[in-house]
Amino acid sequence: MKVQIKPGFLFPTQFWTAELKENIEKLQNEAYLIQKNDMVGVRKSNSGLQGYHSKDIKDLNNLPGTNQLVKQIINAVNAIHQISRQGEPQLTNFWINISGKGSSNTPHTHSGLTYSGVFFIKVPKEMKGGRFLFYRNFNEADLMSTENMGLFKKGYQLQGYDYPINTILPKENMLVVFPSWVPHAVEINLSDEERISLSFNFKLNRTLSGFK
Numbered sequence: 062m063k064v065q066i067k068p069g070f071l072f073p074t075q076f077w078t079a080e081l082k083e084n085i086e087k088l089q090n091e092a093y094l095i096q097k098n099d100m101v102g103v104r105k106s107n108s109g110l111q112g113y114h115s116k117d118i119k120d121l122n123n124l125p126g127t128n129q130l131v132k133q134i135i136n137a138v139n140a141i142h143q144i145s146r147q148g149e150p151q152l153t154n155f156w157i158n159i160s161g162k163g164s165s166n167t168p169h170t171h172s173g174l175t176y177s178g179v180f181f182i183k184v185p186k187e188m189k190g191g192r193f194l195f196y197r198n199f200n201e202a203d204l205m206s207t208e209n210m211g212l213f214k215k216g217y218q219l220q221g222y223d224y225p226i227n228t229i230l231p232k233e234n235m236l237v238v239f240p241s242w243v244p245h246a247v248e249i250n251l252s253d254e255e256r257i258s259l260s261f262n263f264k265l266n267r268t269l270s271g272f273k
């Protein structure tokens with residue numbers, strides 16, 4: 062008797078993208094202003110001498126473009142959450158990344174939070190490297206699945222779930238939101254131009270009426 066094989070999926074992970082219509086030039090100028098007012102910044106996942114990571118931005122008074130962007134991000138994350146869940150996510154923090162040639166962000170998670178994401182403010186015209194990477198599992202990405210599972214057949218059309226790493230090609234005005242536990246990284250920027258993004262975290266306010 063022939064056995065019928067039924068393929069299934071283990072834990073597909075949702076993420077969300079949106080194209081916003083923000084004033085990119087204004088946001089670029091404000092990002093450089095943030096850097097000028099706090100040249101040191103902080104060291105987190107940013108790697109390389111040209112990798113700037115600002116402190117959390119607390120004061121939006123002189124940053125009208127960033128203020129507008131943050132409002133749009135709050136709207137988008139609320140809309141994402143309301144598709145299937147009750148309660149209201151609260152913005153916990155956000156910061157600017159300015160990545161010059163040779164800089165990257167090493168793989169990490171934002172564990173303990175609910176939604177994290179990135180908005181691309183400046184993408185080099187000739188983008189070399191600098192892609193946003195999602196990892197299914199850190200260990201798997203280290204081993205490369207071909208070592209464990211063999212090479213793919215010639216002619217087989219690869220699907221998203223066949224890869225240990227999925228990549229996002231950054232585009233100016235693109236918003237990417239993902240669950241905070243998903244491991245992610247940014248490839249080394251090999252372009253001469255800088256790459257600028259705003260990153261953020263949201264946490265679910267569990268005291269809201271939906272949970273009473």
Ligand SMILES: [Fe+2]
Nearest residue numbers: 169170171245
């Ligand atoms: Fe991150």
